[in-house]
Amino acid sequence: xxxxxxxxxxxxxxxxxxxxxxxxxxxxxxxxxxxxxxxxxxxxxxxxxxxxxxxxxxxxxxxxxxxxxxxxxxxxxxxxxxxxxxxxxxxxxxxxxxxxxx
Numbered sequence: 001x002x003x004x005x006x007x008x009x010x011x012x013x014x015x016x017x018x019x020x021x022x023x024x025x026x027x028x029x030x031x032x033x034x035x036x037x038x039x040x041x042x043x044x045x046x047x048x049x050x051x052x053x054x055x056x057x058x059x060x061x062x063x064x065x066x067x068x069x070x071x072x073x074x075x076x077x078x079x080x081x082x083x084x085x086x087x088x089x090x091x092x093x094x095x096x097x098x099x100x101x102x
Contacts, residue, residue, distance in 0.1 A: 019046070 023042055032038035 019043075 023039055026042055027035060027038060030038065
């Protein structure tokens with residue numbers, strides 16, 4: 001089965017990248033045996049935190065400046081996420097490097 005082709009570019013909704021990077025970071029920290037169950041619990045905790053704090057869902061796990069960075073990158077014709085405000089990605093790489101055998 002092939003995916004339908006389209007000339008339009010798909011864009012992730014605001015905050016999706018941050019949510020997935022936050023999940024990846026927690027998976028690397030916890031090293032769960034069942035990643036799907038762990039992800040379900042992770043997102044359930046985020047929902048509960050959002051309900052308790054009334055924070056915007058996209059803001060959960062967001063790094064300061066990420067939304068502005070993505071908008072600036074797109075306006076300049078660059079790939080978003082390749083500039084400042086990438087602390088979650090940097091942390092994920094650092095943890096991954098610490099856990100990988102040498």
